[in-house]
Amino acid sequence: MPAVTADAVLDAAVELARAAAQDVAVSPDDVGEHLGVVTETERVVSHRFVCLARGYRGWEWTVTLARVPRGRTATVSEAELLPGADSILAPPWVPWSERLQPGDLRAGDVLPFLLDDDRLEPGYEATDDEDADALAVVELGLGRERVLSARGRADAAERWYTGSHGPTAPVALTAAAPCSTCAFLLPLAGSLRTVFGVCANEWSPDDGRVVSMDHGCGAHSQTDVEQGPSDWPESEPAFDERRLEMVDLATEAPEAAVDLATETPGEAVDRATETPDPAVDLATEIAEAEPGADVEQ
Secondary structure, eight states: OOOOOOOHHHHTOHHHHHHHHHHHSSSGGGEEEEEEEEEEETTEEEEEEEEOSTTOTTEEEEEEEEOOTTOOOOEEEEEEEEEOTTOOOOOOOOOHHHHOOTTOOOTTOOOOOOSSOTTEEEOOOOOSOHHHHHIIIIISOOOOSEEEOHHHHHHHHHHHHTTTTSTTSHHHHTOSSOGGGOTTEEEOSGGGTTTEEEEOOTTSTTTTSEEETTOOOTTOTTOOOOOOOOSSOOOOOSSOTTOOOOOOTTSOOOHHHHHHHHOOHHHHHHHHTSOOOHHHHHHHHHHHSOTTOOOOO
């Protein structure tokens, strides 16, 4: 395709293009200096002007001019405001169903129905046999039209395991024991039973949430707080109750029994003539007194 040559008539019609831009602008002052001309095709060019309107930094007024073959007069085809290289633009439009992210759903919001959801697969379908349907729905609990597919289970397992309730969470890295050994873990049913469970400990930050078996926290049922050092200085007790004095009863006989066995005849006489007890003397005096006599006490 041959290159398009510049058109002298259209390139020189700068003021015509400026006037067209001022006609569509809110104010003529919104049209700034001329930025240049772009040759679109044969006998068609676009003049660009700076936009000075507030809120449109980087935008450009673009006026397209054209002329007929062998004509010497330029004609305005269109004038519009277009974004430039430095203009501020809104992000590309995304459909609502694709823009919604996990966690955005609030009370009263309803998600659109997805007929072809690869996370789901058909569940039990009713038959004409009432007994078979009752067995499937009531006894086996297969009354749902759709259930999780293998991909749906795999996506959920990966999301839970790599999230904040898996083994790499900061609270799990500092835990002393995993959730698999905790009494507060309620295992899930089905194929995810060996990997996940639900925490039932109200003191745990994961209470009521699905956690992996190798997750953990400080509220484990078998852990305890280590005893810290006392704020008071340690000193020896005044009386140590833990220290026992061993006594050999065979070698510790009563002293009185030893003295009686080893005393001499003279020591026995001296012991017999020792000063009597006053109570004994009073009893002897009363026994020897004549009837009717007074006894001094």
